Amino acid sequence: MSFNFKKPSKLFSWFYSLFCPIYGKSYYKELLKSLKLSGSESILDFGSGAGVLAKKIIKELSNGGKLTCLDLSEAFLNRVRRKLRKYSNADLIWGDIRELSIPPNSFDRITISWVIHHLPKEELQDILQSIVNTLKPDGKIYVIEFLSPPHGIPEAELFKLFDGTGLSESVVFRKKMTGIFEFKKT
Numbered sequence: 690m691s692f693n694f695k696k697p698s699k700l701f702s703w704f705y706s707l708f709c710p711i712y713g714k715s716y717y718k719e720l721l722k723s724l725k726l727s728g729s730e731s732i733l734d735f736g737s738g739a740g741v742l743a744k745k746i747i748k749e750l751s752n753g754g755k756l757t758c759l760d761l762s763e764a765f766l767n768r769v770r771r772k773l774r775k776y777s778n779a780d781l782i783w784g785d786i787r788e789l790s791i792p793p794n795s796f797d798r799i800t801i802s803w804v805i806h807h808l809p810k811e812e813l814q815d816i817l818q819s820i821v822n823t824l825k826p827d828g829k830i831y832v833i834e835f836l837s838p839p840h841g842i843p844e845a846e847l848f849k850l851f852d853g854t855g856l857s858e859s860v861v862f863r864k865k866m867t868g869i870f871e872f873k874k875t
């Protein structure tokens with residue numbers, strides 16, 4: 690099975706729709722707890738995939754909050770569009786964050802779940818910096834990630850990448866091969 694998000698095969702899309710909610714269940718639960726949402730926040734879900742996390746977040750934004758879902762894959766973003774069709778506070782953006790003119794200081798929280806290991810290594814620092822630029826001064830970024838290469842990134846490497854953006858980390862949750870981390874401006 691290939692990990693082609695741009696032109697996903699039916700089998701790949703089907704696998705993702707089943708795998709994400711099942712494998713991700715306990716991690717999404719921990720993440721939602723640590724986001725500590727009042728419902729009025731502005732949130733970016735970077736790399737929304739099939740929209741499994743996005744749907745859980747938007748249900749929490751019942752107090753004027755807004756969710757922006759960004760993905761490089763039009764095919765997957767269309768899946769998010771279908772999933773969130775009844776919500777008027779969802780904004781969908783297709784493209785490379787480095788080429789989009791998202792204003793700085795836009796988001797209270799940013800979630801990046803199971804995306805980092807899909808980004809090209811040589812572009813990773815650059816992409817992360819563009820994400821960080823959109824965070825409000827007191828905002829926080831939450832990362833869920835596999836920690837074992839090749840389909841994952843070791844914790845120390847992840848922390849080093851975020852050090853390069855000026856954010857400091859804390860561990861929220863770790864189980865099996867996956868961790869949840871919080872990053873904020875120091």
Ligand SMILES: C[S@@+](CC[C@H](N)C(=O)[O-])C[C@H]1O[C@@H](n2cnc3c(N)ncnc32)[C@H](O)[C@@H]1O
Pocket residue numbers: 694695709713735736737738739740741742743759760761762765784785786801802803804807808816
């Ligand atoms: C495993 S899926 C994400 C699952 C989703 N975050 C969730 O938890 O429901 C990975 C996604 O990252 C997206 N992606 C990969 N590179 C990207 C980039 N440079 N910018 C935005 N999205 C990207 C892929 O298109 C794919 O939809």
